[in-house]
Amino acid sequence: MSTDTPASAPAESAAQRYLAVQRSDEFAGLRRTLRGFVFPMTVAFFLWYALYVILSAYARGFMGTKLIGNINVALVFGLLQFVSTFVIAWLYSRFADRRIDPVADRIRAEIGEVNHEHGPRG
Amino acid sequence: MNTVLAAEAGSTTARNLTITLFLIFVAITLAITIWASRQTKTATDFYAGGRSFSGFQNGMAIGGDYMSAASFLGIAGIIALYGYDGFLYSIGFLVAWLVALLLVAELLRNSGRYTMADVLAFRMRQRPVRTAAAVSTITVSIFYLLAQMVGAGALVALLLGIKPGTTFLGMSADTAKIATIVMVGALMIIYVTVGGMKGTTYVQIVKAFLLMTGAVLMTVLVLAKFNFNLSALLGQAAESSGKGGAFLEPGLRYGKEVAGDATQTFYNKMDLLSLGIALVLGTAGLPHILIRFYTVPTARAARKSVLWAIGIIGAFYLLTLALGFGAAALVGGKAITAQDKAGNTAAPQLAEALGKDFFGGSLGGATLLAIIAAVAFATILAVVAGLTLASSSSLAHDFYANVIRNGQASERQEVRVARISALVIGAVSIALSIFAQSLNVAFLVALAFAVAASGNLPAILYSLFWRRFNTSGAVWAIYGGLVSAVVLVFFSPVVSGSATAMFPDHDWHWFPLSNPGLISIPFGFLCGWIGTVISKERDDAKYAELEVRSLTGAGAH
Numbered sequence: 001m002s003t004d005t006p007a008s009a010p011a012e013s014a015a016q017r018y019l020a021v022q023r024s025d026e027f028a029g030l031r032r033t034l035r036g037f038v039f040p041m042t043v044a045f046f047l048w049y050a051l052y053v054i055l056s057a058y059a060r061g062f063m064g065t066k067l068i069g070n071i072n073v074a075l076v077f078g079l080l081q082f083v084s085t086f087v088i089a090w091l092y093s094r095f096a097d098r099r100i101d102p103v104a105d106r107i108r109a110e111i112g113e114v115n116h117e118h119g120p121r122g
Numbered sequence: 123m124n125t126v127l128a129a130e131a132g133s134t135t136a137r138n139l140t141i142t143l144f145l146i147f148v149a150i151t152l153a154i155t156i157w158a159s160r161q162t163k164t165a166t167d168f169y170a171g172g173r174s175f176s177g178f179q180n181g182m183a184i185g186g187d188y189m190s191a192a193s194f195l196g197i198a199g200i201i202a203l204y205g206y207d208g209f210l211y212s213i214g215f216l217v218a219w220l221v222a223l224l225l226v227a228e229l230l231r232n233s234g235r236y237t238m239a240d241v242l243a244f245r246m247r248q249r250p251v252r253t254a255a256a257v258s259t260i261t262v263s264i265f266y267l268l269a270q271m272v273g274a275g276a277l278v279a280l281l282l283g284i285k286p287g288t289t290f291l292g293m294s295a296d297t298a299k300i301a302t303i304v305m306v307g308a309l310m311i312i313y314v315t316v317g318g319m320k321g322t323t324y325v326q327i328v329k330a331f332l333l334m335t336g337a338v339l340m341t342v343l344v345l346a347k348f349n350f351n352l353s354a355l356l357g358q359a360a361e362s363s364g365k366g367g368a369f370l371e372p373g374l375r376y377g378k379e380v381a382g383d384a385t386q387t388f389y390n391k392m393d394l395l396s397l398g399i400a401l402v403l404g405t406a407g408l409p410h411i412l413i414r415f416y417t418v419p420t421a422r423a424a425r426k427s428v429l430w431a432i433g434i435i436g437a438f439y440l441l442t443l444a445l446g447f448g449a450a451a452l453v454g455g456k457a458i459t460a461q462d463k464a465g466n467t468a469a470p471q472l473a474e475a476l477g478k479d480f481f482g483g484s485l486g487g488a489t490l491l492a493i494i495a496a497v498a499f500a501t502i503l504a505v506v507a508g509l510t511l512a513s514s515s516s517l518a519h520d521f522y523a524n525v526i527r528n529g530q531a532s533e534r535q536e537v538r539v540a541r542i543s544a545l546v547i548g549a550v551s552i553a554l555s556i557f558a559q560s561l562n563v564a565f566l567v568a569l570a571f572a573v574a575a576s577g578n579l580p581a582i583l584y585s586l587f588w589r590r591f592n593t594s595g596a597v598w599a600i601y602g603g604l605v606s607a608v609v610l611v612f613f614s615p616v617v618s619g620s621a622t623a624m625f626p627d628h629d630w631h632w633f634p635l636s637n638p639g640l641i642s643i644p645f646g647f648l649c650g651w652i653g654t655v656i657s658k659e660r661d662d663a664k665y666a667e668l669e670v671r672s673l674t675g676a677g678a679h
Contacts, residue, residue, distance in 0.1 A: 015663040021676075022666035030673055038224040046402070049217050053398035056210060056372035057391040060379075064371040069353030070360065074206055074371050081213045082436055088220055089432045096228075096425060104421075104674045111676040 021111060030103045037095050045088055052077055135485060136474075137282050137290070139492035147332075147500045148309065151325045155313050158321035165533040166679070168318035168540060169236035169515050170416040173679075177423040179327060181430020184414050186326030187508040188215075188405075188431070189333060189438055190266075191273045191501050192567045197439070198472075199465025201446020203455055205359070205369035207376050208446055210394075212439035214401025219435065221406040221579075223428045228421035229586050229672040230412060235679045237512075238412045239520040241672075242581050242600075245664030246593040248529065252520040254600040258577050259409040259516040261604060262570050263509045264551060266410070269566035270509070271555035273466070274306045274502045275299035276563070280467050281495040300556055306499075306506060307552035313507040314514060314544040319417060322507045329504035330434065336497040337441040340469075340490075343476045344448035355444070358451035369450070389634040397568065400639030404571030407578030410512035421675050445469055452476070464563070470494050510551075514543035561624065565616050565636075569607070572639045576646035577603030584650050586672060589665045591654050598653025603646025610638035 021027050055063055055077065063074035162168050175183070193215065200208030234240035239255030278298055282290055290298055313321055348355040360369040368374060377394035380386040405411060415424045449458065449468040452475045461467045470491055477490030518540035523531040531539075581599040584591040611617065616636045619629035635641075671677050 015667065018667040018670045019663055021670045027670065027673070031669070034673065042221070042224050045217065045220050049213075049398070049402055052213070053210070053395055057377040057394045060371060060373050064367065066367075070356035070370060071353055072370055075209075075356075078206075078209050078213055081217055082440065085217055085220060085432060086436060089223055089429055092224060093425065093429055101422060107670075108674040108676045111670070111674070 017111070021107065026103065027107055030100070030107065033099050033103070037092070037099075041088060041092065045084065048084060049081065052081055136488035136491045136495075139489060140281060140495040143492055143496035144499050147328075147496060147503075151313065151328060151503070154324045154328070155317035155321035158317040158324060162318045162320055165236070165537050167320060168537045169413070169519065171319035171323050173417060173419050174320075175323060175417045175423075175427075177418060177426025178430050179323070180414060180418050180423070180427035181434060182330045183323045183326040183417070184411065184427060184431035185434040185438070186328075186330035186333070186504045187410060187414060188435060189330070189501065190505045190567070191270055191277070191498060192563060193439070193442070194333065194337075194501055195273070195277070195466045195469055195498060196464075196563065196567075197442050198446045198449060198469040199458070199462075199467070200375065201443065202449035202453070202458055202468035202472075203465040204375035205363060205365065205447075205450065206372050207374055209443060210372065210376060210398065211401065212442060214398055215405070216432070216436050216439055218402045218405035219428060219432045221403065222411070223425070223432065225586070226406045226412070226582060227415050227424045227428050230582070231415045231418065231421045231424035232675045232678045233586075233668055233672040234416065236413070236416060236519045237516050238409045238578065238582070239516065239524075241668075242585050242596055243520075243524070244585065244668045245661050246596055247659075249525050250593055251596045252524045254597050255578075255581075256516045256520040256525075258573065258600050258604050259520075260513045260547070261608075262408065262574050262578070263410060263513040264547075264554070265566050265570040265573070266408075267506055267509045267513075267547075267551045268555055268558050268561065269563045269570070270502050270506045271303050271306055271551060272559055272561055272566070273563045274499070275303045275555065275559060276462075277466060277495075277498060277502075278302040280462055281470055281491075281498065299559065303555045304552055306502060307548050307555070309503055310506040310510050311545055311548035313503075314510045314548075315541045319413075319511060322504075322511050323414075323417060325507055326504045329500045332497050332500055334434065334438060336494055337438060337445065340448070340473060340476060340494070341441045341444040343480055344444050344452070344472070347448075347452065347476075347479070355447055355451060359447040361451075362454045363450050364455070392640060393635045393637055396635050396637040396640035399643060400568065400572045400575050400637055403575035403579055403639070403643060405574075407574035407582060408570070409516060409574075409578070410508045412582075413512050413515060414508075420678070445472060448472055448476075466563070470498065506551075510544050510548055513547050514540050517543040517547070562616070562622075568637055569611055572607045572611070572637060572642060573604055575603075575639060576607045576642040577601070579603075579643075580647040580650045584654070585668075588654075589662065589669075590660060591650070592657050592659040592661075594657035594659065595650045595652075595654030599646055599650030602649025602653075603642060606645045606649075607638045607642040610635075610642055614638065 065073045067073060067076060166172055197208050197211050230241050233244060238259060239252045242255050243251040293301060313325055356370055360366055363369040365374065376397065377391045418424050418427055449472040453471045458465050458468045458471060461471060473494035474487040474491040478484060478487035480486065481489065518536050522539045523529065523536045577600045580603060581596050584595060584599065610633045613631050613633045614636055615623060615631050617623055618625045619631035
């Protein structure tokens with residue numbers, strides 16, 4: 001609940017402090033790393049999903065092609081959406097554990113347990 | 123005669139067993155709720171379960187919150203009746219979690235406190251944004267609530283085997299439906315007002331466990347019936363459906379091709395795309411899902427909970443595939459539609475058929491039917507509790523504390539208002555559900571997803587990622603998306619102008635699609651952009667704080 005400025009950081013407001021962190025190279029690197037993963041990945045899975053929906057709507061013949069027994073392309077394509085979702089989730093988890101968490105932890109430690117207002121606004 | 127008598131005896135056994143199992147579930151969850159209420163002292167306890175849940179626990183609870191009756195009974199039913207097309211729903215509902223995982227969950231956890239609006243209003247003027255967010259939260263949650271409660275009412279008559287003309291405990295089918303809606307409503311009010319987020323979370327965890335167990339058991343039995351040969355199961359399903367190979371391909375229900383009517387065919391295909399986009403973008407804008415991320419201590423735990431949720435939900439949807447095709451193969455479309463036109467009873471009917479087959483005659487059938495029916499009720503209860511909590515939190519934290527009291531309310535007052543809100547919202551949804559019994563359940567869920575994707579998601583993504591975004595943009599995005607989705611549905615063939623519409627005898631429709639997403643989602647994003655650029659407001663310092671806090675977890679609650 002403390003909004004006091006500690007002795008180690010005299011006369012620097014919370015707002016200035018966050019602006020300074022935001023402009024730091026370390027934070028810019030963190031943002032670049034995160035966005036460099038999540039934005040392309042979002043575009044990729046969205047296009048992959050859109051392809052599936054569009055094929056379901058417009059490529060019925062292709063989707064109905066039988067592969068093994070009664071198992072057709074539509075079913076395999078659908079199951080591949082499950083596989084891709086699981087794989088992307090796993091890749092992201094591995095990426096975040098290795099590339100995001102350590103940097104985020106370091107920056108958070110530098111900011112310290114101060115300089116934020118626990119106001120009713122949350 | 124003998125078979126009729128045996129069936130009657132079986133259905134009485136099933137009914138008694140369903141009620142007994144259901145009462146056991148209610149007793150256990152009420153005990154948990156009372157236990158949770160003793161641990162609920164602060165506002166953080168009430169709204170966010172003290173942020174004390176582990177990633178795994180929250181992942182289970184997310185599964186319990188998300189796998190609604192619409193997914194368990196609805197998707198299995200659509201697959202049983204229309205084959206492959208039901209699978210489209212499962213895929214949309216699952217892939218949607220990647221939006222939550224990659225773009226929303228952790229950033230929201232780090233920068234928010236109790237509600238969705240905490241993040242939306244972070245760098246904005248509080249009153250307009252919180253009001254808009256509360257309106258949208260309550261709208262989405264009420265649509266979703268109605269879907270679950272109307273579904274519960276419709277199911278009870280079927281699952282307890284009350285046919286028109288017969289009575290149960292002196293109640294006709296219609297009275298039993300209303301009694302069920304009132305009972306479900308009363309229970310959800312108790313869970314939320316007494317147990318808060320902690321109680322609700324445990325109810326959802328227990329339900330997720332029961333639902334998964336039931337689904338796994340039935341799937342194993344279905345597959346065993348076909349010697350674990352998936353192709354044989356599909357072949358039998360296609361044959362029993364009477365539709366042959368088409369049953370295993372997309373197109374029987376969505377994106378139908380109407381011979382000789384190119385315009386209608388075009389609209390049907392657009393409707394399929396519209397449904398697809400609303401499903402995949404709706405999840406990350408559902409307030410009752412978003413507030414679950416606040417129940418864990420860190421962003422890392424929020425990530426873990428989404429990973430668990432993806433695993434559990436994905437596994438569940440794979441099981442529904444087997445259940446749906448299993449019902450088509452072993453029960454058959456005719457028997458299912460004879461019981462319920464929408465196919466909602468396919469899973470319970472499959473349970474009865476499997477029970478008869480594997481556990482000896484009608485008693486075995488009755489037993490498995492009772493178990494699955496009780497699981498279905500548990501499912502509905504856990505979901506409605508989550509929805510009630512989300513809307514009462516928003517009403518108390520956003521509207522009462524920050525709009526009416528301008529941030530001056532004490533924690534104690536806020537929580538008291540949240541409890542009263544839960545009571546009011548519960549009462550209102552009971553009343554609405556009784557009058558809305560004729561509404562189509564799937565339509566209500568699709569509408570909730572469309573509003574969430576059109577209004578909430580643009581506002582959340584702009585808030586987190588766009589420096590320039592401001593109060594005007596947030597208000598425009600939420601109201602623009604919300605209003606466009608609701609208006610388009612009102613003028614769609616779902617409401618008037620078709621045989622299956624809410625008002626089949628009237629026709630004021632001019633919008634050709636049943637799902638508004640294709641238009642209303644881009645419109646919501648566009649509104650957010652226009653609203654932002656026409657306003658000069660811009661607060662770089664607040665955005666710096668939001669960005670640093672959301673990415674690093676500094677100052678997180």
